[in-house]
Amino acid sequence: MPCIACNSNDSELMFENISDLEYETYKPVNYFKCKNCNLIFQNPVPDTKILSSFYPSEYRNFLPEGKSIFSFLKDIQFLMLASKISKHLEKNSKILEIGYGNGQLLSTIQKKGYKNLYGTDFTDENSEVLLKKRIKVATSNIEERFPFNESFDVIIMNNVIEHFSNPKKVLKICKEHLSENGKIILITPNSTAFELKIFKKHWAGFHAPRHTFIFNRQNIKELATNLGFKDVSFEPVSDPGQWSISIQNILQNKKLTKVKLKNGMAWYLMPLSLLFAPVSTVQNFTDRSTGMMCVLYS
Numbered sequence: 001m002p003c004i005a006c007n008s009n010d011s012e013l014m015f016e017n018i019s020d021l022e023y024e025t026y027k028p029v030n031y032f033k034c035k036n037c038n039l040i041f042q043n044p045v046p047d048t049k050i051l052s053s054f055y056p057s058e059y060r061n062f063l064p065e066g067k068s069i070f071s072f073l074k075d076i077q078f079l080m081l082a083s084k085i086s087k088h089l090e091k092n093s094k095i096l097e098i099g100y101g102n103g104q105l106l107s108t109i110q111k112k113g114y115k116n117l118y119g120t121d122f123t124d125e126n127s128e129v130l131l132k133k134r135i136k137v138a139t140s141n142i143e144e145r146f147p148f149n150e151s152f153d154v155i156i157m158n159n160v161i162e163h164f165s166n167p168k169k170v171l172k173i174c175k176e177h178l179s180e181n182g183k184i185i186l187i188t189p190n191s192t193a194f195e196l197k198i199f200k201k202h203w204a205g206f207h208a209p210r211h212t213f214i215f216n217r218q219n220i221k222e223l224a225t226n227l228g229f230k231d232v233s234f235e236p237v238s239d240p241g242q243w244s245i246s247i248q249n250i251l252q253n254k255k256l257t258k259v260k261l262k263n264g265m266a267w268y269l270m271p272l273s274l275l276f277a278p279v280s281t282v283q284n285f286t287d288r289s290t291g292m293m294c295v296l297y298s
């Protein structure tokens with residue numbers, strides 16, 4: 001299979017048999033790396049039907065905005081992300097979020113004064129939350145069908161593009177639904193992150209088997225150029241969860257330290273994330289940040 005970013009046929013096995021240590025949904029999977037652009041990809045790539053079986057109802061991104069003592073941390077994280085995104089929005093921008101999860105990002109963007117909001121996800125589990133806020137919602141698997149017959153100024157995917165069986169096709173479909181000078185904003189793990197170097201096959205960025213393609217700045221740029229986008233800009237995004245879940249993966253892989261997880265999280269995950277918050281912030285000053293925000297200009 002040629003690389004979806006650079007079309008090279010030259011790839012090598014990177015890690016074999018990475019298990020789902022968070023939800024135990026599927027068999028261990030293999031990750032390959034394109035030798036030309038370093039795009040990391042699952043091989044074989046699961047089809048959309050198998051992919052949708054990787055998300056149990058306890059999947060944490062579907063959890064309603066909680067009232068737990070740590071929900072204020074999530075609130076801060078979403079506020080920071082919404083601020084970062086809003087630099088690329090106009091007050092009357094027509095905005096679509098693909099894969100809205102529990103709806104928290106759209107709700108936060110709405111609180112900042114944006115009114116023309118749409119959301120889509122492959123499940124309607126949390127659609128009520130958005131409908132109540134007068135955000136337009138459609139349920140669809142974007143790989144099969146674009147759910148709206150209209151164009152958008154901005155399409156946002158927050159930790160979503162790395163979940164598809166064909167992200168190139170998704171970006172192409174989205175581009176066709178952008179208004180003039182519209183843009184796509186992607187937030188996605190960064191494969192040049194320090195954590196991959198440190199944790200290797202336990203790196204949370206694999207989120208195996210749910211992450212199918214893991215990008216870096218170079219191959220996102222290559223992919224976008226091939227699809228006819230005029231330009232791409234990047235900003236680092238910090239996510240201390242990449243550290244704590246990587247550590248959790250190591251501990252869950254050993255009989256002695258394995259504990260029962262709730263929503264894919266061990267009891268120690270939140271304090272550990274707090275501990276690593278400063279680390280992941282400092283990373284943003286290098287090109288090895290945990291995640292990245294990519295803006296694709298059409």
Ligand SMILES: [Zn+2]
Binds near residue numbers: 039
């Ligand atoms: Zn490549």
